[in-house]
Amino acid sequence: MIQCQDISLKFESKTIFSNFNLFVKKNEKICLKAASGRGKSTLLKLIQGFVSLDSGSVLIDGMRLERQNINPIRERIAWVPQNINLPVEDGNGLLRMLKIYDRKNEVVKKALQLGLDDTIMDYSFVKLSGGQKQRMIIAACLSMNKKILIMDEPTSSLDEDAIHLLLDEVLKLDEVTMVSASHNSTWQSKMDRLIEL
Numbered sequence: 782m783i784q785c786q787d788i789s790l791k792f793e794s795k796t797i798f799s800n801f802n803l804f805v806k807k808n809e810k811i812c813l814k815a816a817s818g819r820g821k822s823t824l825l826k827l828i829q830g831f832v833s834l835d836s837g838s839v840l841i842d843g844m845r846l847e848r849q850n851i852n853p854i855r856e857r858i859a860w861v862p863q864n865i866n867l868p869v870e871d872g873n874g875l876l877r878m879l880k881i882y883d884r885k886n887e888v889v890k891k892a893l894q895l896g897l898d899d900t901i902m903d904y905s906f907v908k909l910s911g912g913q914k915q916r917m918i919i920a921a922c923l924s925m926n927k928k929i930l931i932m933d934e935p936t937s938s939l940d941e942d943a944i945h946l947l948l949d950e951v952l953k954l955d956e957v958t959m960v961s962a963s964h965n966s967t968w969q970s971k972m973d974r975l976i977e978l
């Protein structure tokens with residue numbers, strides 16, 4: 782369950798949110814839709830405490846997002862960021878960074894389901910395409926078995942076939958609450974709810 786209550790946020794003189802409210806039910810899967818620059822990524826970041834609010838509050842599973850709760854809250858969340866340029870050499874480095882190297886077999890299985898091949902973890906990141914890298918990060922995040930999944934433009938480097946494979950994976954996560962942002966109409970059409978900012 783994710784609640785944004787009367788949140789307001791300005792960057793310099795630009796108002797991004799003004800008394801904005803959002804309630805995402807447990808296990809619901811939603812997509813944020815808005816023009817570029819409207820504030821989708823900012824909302825996904827502030828739900829995790831990466832951006833401070835001017836006013837209002839965020840509650841995750843009933844816990845108010847504030848300094849003393851930040852660690853238990855982040856532990857519940859798997860985050861697929863929009864920027865996939867990570868400071869790691871390859872998939873193995875990614876798993877070490879995420880502290881899930883012991884789940885490598887599971888990640889490889891997920892990667893296969895997303896249309897990658899089983900040697901993908903050993904490829905140097907610089908040799909991977911944007912779509913391969915994006916799916917590897919998603920495979921790692923899905924293997925973390927978190928209750929909340931935050932995906933920022935997960936479809937941005939994927940073709941329609943890859944988007945369908947990814948949808949098959951995320952839509953079967955019955956016990957996961959997902960907040961995503963995507964401009965892709967196939968993705969948007971499969972969500973429980975579309976939120977226009």
Ligand SMILES: Nc1ncnc2c1ncn2[C@@H]1O[C@H](COP(=O)(O)OP(=O)(O)OP(=O)(O)O)[C@@H](O)[C@H]1O
Nearest residue numbers: 792793797815816817818819820821822823824863
């Ligand atoms: N740390 C920051 N400091 C100042 N302005 C910022 C900061 N982060 C974001 N912005 C501004 O806030 C606005 C919203 O940015 P955001 O990245 O949330 O948009 P978006 O809807 O995700 O866009 P896109 O679809 O292009 O990814 C933009 O005008 C951006 O320049």
